[in-house]
Amino acid sequence: MRPSVLITVGATLLVHLAMEAGQSDNKPANAKPSLDRAEIEKWIDRLADPEFRIREEAQEKLRSFGVEVIPFLEEALAKNPDANVQRHLKELLSRFNTIPTLAPTRVRLQLKQVTLRETVQALSQATGYRFELPPAPDSADTRVVYDWNWQDATFWEALHELCTKAGVSYLEGWYSQDGKTIRLEPGESHPTFTSLQGPFxxxxxxxxxxxxxxxxxxxxxxxxxxxxxxxxxxxxxxxxxxxxxxxxxxxxxxxxxxxxxxxxxxxxxxxxxxxxxxxxxxxxxxxxxxxxxxxxxxxxxxxxxxxxxxxxxxxxxxxAERPVITIETTASAKPQRLEKNGVTLHVEEVRDDGQSVQVRLRVSRVGEPNRHDPNWVHTVPQRVKIHDAKGTELRSGGAMSWTTNADSAEGTLVFYREDGNAAPGLGIGRILGGKPKSEPVKLVYCEWDIVxxxxxxxxxxxxxx
Structure with missing residues (x-):
């Protein structure tokens, strides 16, 4: 029997992006971040402007630079005597200190004499991501074996080497309905110039x-x-x-x-x-x-x-995604209303036909979060999740109807059970084709930490x- 040896599998998350300088040709290049000191100092100076609009613009611009701007802010805080500038700098630093860090998924994986499918299974275990690899009949190509030695590689580094060495490509930027599935396809991808930087x-x-x-x-x-x-x-x-x-x-x-x-x-x-x-x-x-x-x-x-x-x-x-409001309900339940952290969730009606769950709801949010997240109302359908009685998350089918204004959104969201009708398509026939159910479901509204x-x-x- 051909040996298939898995020596070590592991995944760790680091708290900073640390990459080396670039490579040539069409190999991935690791880019080194850099910020323009003069530009940073220009926007810091504008924090002292007497016009509110300019101060707001300066804060927004400094936030947009990300965590790499922190050393510049700390330096200015120590040197700038202006009380208003110091107050704005402290607010910015406080915001940066409370947001999650964008760390790449790390892979520590050593494999000996394994096929592509065995490699994909091990990489899935190491990263927590699912992989789709089309079934293929047994042949000399499917029996080709590889050795892998990923020592603290990022997810993108490991995936790039896998595709290059095994002659497969992946469907870029499409992670299936669950947002966690990488689709691999037979055949080499076209040569390209690639730069890898942490999770990007x-x-x-x-x-x-x-x-x-x-x-x-x-x-x-x-x-x-x-x-x-x-x-x-x-x-x-x-x-x-x-x-x-x-x-x-x-x-x-x-x-x-x-x-x-x-x-x-x-x-x-x-x-x-x-x-x-x-x-x-x-x-x-x-x-x-x-x-x-x-x-x-x-x-x-x-x-x-x-x-x-x-x-x-x-x-x-x-x-990061944080559950904020959880409501347990059924198709026969009365309307429910819950408020937490400035968010009000009003579940008006739940319909459950056994294959899909339709929820008519209204969500509103006021105050400071909206000022820094003006697109919030358009993201509500993606922030609402449904779990069945077994704890399985139902697949979102989006909104059947949806209206928004400055600080609220309302309409009907549809969620599908994976064990429902096996027929393709998500049309009205599927929605009405199941038997009525009244099983309890858990509705969860999540807030996003946007960095x-x-x-x-x-x-x-x-x-x-």
Whole structure:
């Protein structure tokens, strides 16, 4: 019998992101985070501005830098004598000290002479994530064995080596309905340039290059100096992904700090005053695991390579999920109302047909949390969970109807039992196809700990268009 030896399996969570500097070609590069001292100090100075709007903007901007800004805040607190600035700095530091840290899942795993399927089973045990691997008939390919030696590797490092060595790819940014399942597919993925940083993975999707000429301008009898308008633009497209234990609620614009081509020319586009302001979301609201973003670069000579491309992507990340309100109810129960920590949950009606549970409810939240989480009302359907009498979490089917205003949301949410109708599709036929039930269910409303962070990236020798 072929030996299959599992020496050690373990997963640990560290409290900081510690990675080494980048690699070349299409291998993952580990980016080193960096913050601009002058920019940080500019926003700290604005904490003393007499205008409330500017002070608020400065606080929001400093929060967006994530935990890496803490040393700058502590230094300013020790040096700045302004009482108002010190008060704002203490508030910021207090907020950073109470939020969870975005630590990557760590893998300590040694395997000898194991197949791909055995490797996936061990990696699932080590990370707590489920893996989907399509069934395959017994063949020489399925009997190929591998040796693995992951010593304190991050989840992304281990997954990258697995895909590269075993010739499989994974469906990026899709973690199934449960948010914890990685789907692997046979066949190698396309070569790409990847930067791994803790729980984040940034990859280059490609470049977009455009040249145009407009004849709506040009020399005339009255303006001989006018010229034909010529435009040239270059941008790079990136995809940023987070591992399943976290989620994004918003991605901000990309800041390119260094872009040098093989002729030694900088391709960094100069930033104007608007670019220095707090930029908006690419996407804001519910949980997501990946987002594609782009950044403009200076056009130049066609062809060649970017010898180095370095920058940061601002993101808002769900670092933890905390149950706040729990209500036990049945389909025959009367309406219930519960308030806790500034959140009011009113369950108006519960319907249970044996295959799905429909809950008509209203949730409201007022006060300080809403000011820092304006998209809260749009995330309520993802914050509500249903557990059956056995403690199994039902799969969310989203909202059948949903209305929101500034501080409340109401409508009907649908949840499906996995042991219900096996027919595909989640339409009205499935909702009405089961038998009425009155089993007790537990409804849980969760709050999210949302952490602002900067995701550094570094790429080398990326071909230009």
């Amino acid at each position: 993975r940034v990859s280059v999707v490609g470049f977009h290059y455009n040249r145009s000429v407009s004849f709506l301008s040009g020399p005339t009898r009255w303006n001989a100096a006018s010229t034909v308008q010529r435009n040239e633009a270059l941008s790079i497209n990136l995809r940023v992904t987070v591992e399943p234990r976290y989620a994004f609620t918003g991605i901000r614009d990309v800041l390119v700090e260094e872009a040098v081509d093989d002729a030694g020319s900088s391709r960094v586009l100069p930033r104007n005053n608007m670019d220095e302001r707090f930029s908006g979301y690419y996407y804001g609201g519910g949980r997501m695991y990946q987002q594609q973003v782009s950044a403009p670069l200076l056009p130049g000579k066609l062809g060649g390579k970017l010898k180095v491309l370095r920058g940061q992507i601002g993101a808002m990340v769900v670092a 602002p962070t900067q995701i550094p990236f570094t790429f080398r020798d990326v071909p230009l268009p």
